[in-house]
Amino acid sequence: MANKYVGQRVKRTEDPRLIKGLAHYVDDITLPGMLHVAFVRSVYAHARINGIDTSAALATPGVVAVYTGADVADKIGQVPCAGALPDLKVPDHRVLAKDKVYFMGHPIAAVVAKDRYAARDGAELVMVDYEELPVVTDVEEAAKGGTVIHDGFGDNIAYRLTSGEGDIDAAFAAADRTVKQRVLHQRLAPIAMEPRGVLARYFPGEEELTLWSSTQIPHLMRTQVALMIGIPENKLRVITPEVGGGFGSKLNVYAEEALLGWISMQLAKPVKWIETRRENMQATIHGRGQIGDIEVAFKNDGTLTGLRYSVFADLGAYHQLLTPAIPTLTGLMLSGAYKIPAIQMNITACFTNKMATDAYRGAGRPEATYIVERGLDLVAADLGMDPADVRRKNFPAANEFPFHTATGLDYDSGDYEAALDKAQKIAGYAKLREDQKKAREEGRLIGIGVSTYVEICALGPSQAMPAGGWESATVRIEPTGKVTILTGASPHGQGQETSFAQIAADELGVNMNDVTVIHGDTGVVQYGIGTFGSRATAVGGTAVFIAIQKLKEKADKIAAHMLKADASRISFEGGKYSLEKAAAAAATTGVSDPVVPVGEAPAGALPEPQTDGHSGVTIQEIALAAHIAKDLPPDTEPGLSATYFFEPKNFTFPFGTHIAVVEVDRETGDIEFLRYIAVDDCGKVINPLLVDGQLHGGIVQSIGQAMYEEVVYNEDGQLVTGTLMDYAVPRASHIPNFELDRTETPTPVNPLGVKGVGEAGTIGATPAIVGAIVDALSPFGVTHLDMPIKPEHVWRIINRG
């Protein structure tokens, strides 16, 4: 079928409400009698609580109630962790601290008041008697033991895991050469522009609780919160109104979400909590947080023979939903875009007195890509080869897919060389290298970085996921011909209201304006998994696509019945079922198409489609006939809707080549982008405009990691980067002029051929940027620098003599 919408740069349908300031995020919803919650949070990273005095807080004007850990310890269950690993140590994680606090920002008490100012007043007056305890913030120190954070575990090691295939020892023993490098993946803060927030409303008569939460996973949250606070799951409704960004930080179930629900049940009043940015820095998950040694074994010609990564993963004080699973995702992707016969990852995952790490855009895969790509750069430097040539030498060929890696994956499809070729062509790579050489002779420090990444997307087969990896869709054509799509993949900026409508409009042959995508309300939408892991279009979009095919099977039968012809003689084109020419000739001629006066029906009556003798009927007219149900084929259910739960058989593996060109200022150490070229292959593209937007955003988050961002705790466990003054998020003047292009290798994993693109930027870009900066500084003997690479550090390298 010809595509009118899919593949086009369609403007987003969600935008008008957002640009007019008329959209509703959680904090924009006000309910009658609504109370506000403020949290008292630990000012220490590790301390015993010897007492909490709430009397002054309770005496504060406007304060209604104060809850402490003792009030809820036996009322609310543990904050859930879905990461199941052998011998994983799981600390008792309550919604409020009771006897001990384990990280700065650990919630201790919730103050409920009539307005947000009074709630803060009250929180200021809760007196906590702390007894400070020794603090462990360094993950390698934590691994050694010494101070044990969670009593009873004996040490701070949450788990150890070794993974990979191939004879790694033999690979290193037989290698012509090896390189080794310690590599840091600093902690990052996801910084969704909308902080977290929850509004809870309990109706005691109906015994129904509604939670409005800024989350990526409304259904998973409903299940978990229902279990935590002991309300039947079908009495709990979770609504995600507009969600102001997530980047993984809202792919979680947090203490506050359960506690607000429980408080609303206690007080029978609506209660709201909106996270401050300071709280967001302290008590919303962080990302990354790995330090480890990478070792690469290779032949004199640059052929890779083995890769080993031994890493300490800094989990923080507690497990959030996926905390322990993130480093294992790193292990899965250590083959990168290359044939490496033997790979081994050794994880030592440790507790520290810090906020939990968890999924931040890329979630374990940026770490893997960075490690592999840095490794390839080190190999190139060791052999005096061009970094692009080393990469090209180790690619699997396009005809080697599905390609099995020594990390146990089967890459679906790819043509890595094509993406590299295209990127090098756009960059004018050979000339760039010549220009770089000339510039160096003039004393200028220009660097070129290359990253040929592969990522794992469309998470994922349920076998590999803790709570199901499928996604759901219901497609319904209403009596008036309007198309309603219910998706479980609730977006938070990705634009599924547009892209899913594009898919549906093309498949049904209707106008996009007739399609509405509904999401983020467990009271309305069938169970779903959510938007994360670059899965929404590849898994959720596919569910929409297949649900439509199911719906059309039924519409086909009704069409045949209405047109009084055998189904085999009817074709569907542009939203209309028509008799084939021969059949049409036999039917009455000279009659216009049936017209259903949609919207003009007299009150109380629906118009009846008149089709006898006509040559065609639209699918929207069929919807009306299916609802009126006066003349349907035998054994046909009334109505026109279909639901499909799509279970993918594999992940998808998008890939691409990023090339960064930077110049370092000798006087200041400042780093400036001269070029940024990205050729990405995310399979088939539904909306190129949205894909570009995802790439830009991801690449700039990579720039943030490479050059600016870093969550810093001091040795006492105090969060030094506690506001956006101290935590440097990239601004408009920090970005390069992007030169984006694509190759298109469809995936065989889903019928849309879509692979996913949400995390490509944060996965592919970081090593290109760091590689470029290192390359610029190579005249000073630099082969590696840890992130974030700041001008001061660069300046010191240039000026150390």
Added chain:
Amino acid sequence: MKKTINLNVNGVAHTDEVEPRLLLVHYLRDVLELTGTHVGCETSLCGACTVMIDGQAVKSCTMFAVQADGSSITTIEGFAKNGELHPVQEGFWERHGLQCGYCTPGMIVTAAQLLERNANPSREEICHGLEGNLCRCTGYQHIIEAVEYAAKNVRSKV
């Protein structure tokens, strides 16, 4: 202790009694129910709360409502006139200048001021003008293009 303030918001006169400590952004959002202005950091670093006060783009999260007494304010809700989008709003829609939309109202207000001061800004001038506003989704590229689009559109209409 409450103070009376008089101000004009989006062309409508308001008189309200407010606590002196009430932040302007909370006055706009909670009292006037104009929730298009957002709070992203409470420290005037992210710009999500930017509104136009007497023709100047101001971060309303670090200003008290009483300080705005007597002023004329335009919030994002006041940008579209007679059902027609402001050229900057149009630019953001045309060029996909937003994803989650949370920073967008502040971005639009700031960009509008930028274009009032400089009808034909260079890319560098646009980037400089937007430095006080953070966006975590778009990587700024499409926002810059949105402002360029709006600038071109306004110039062609003059």
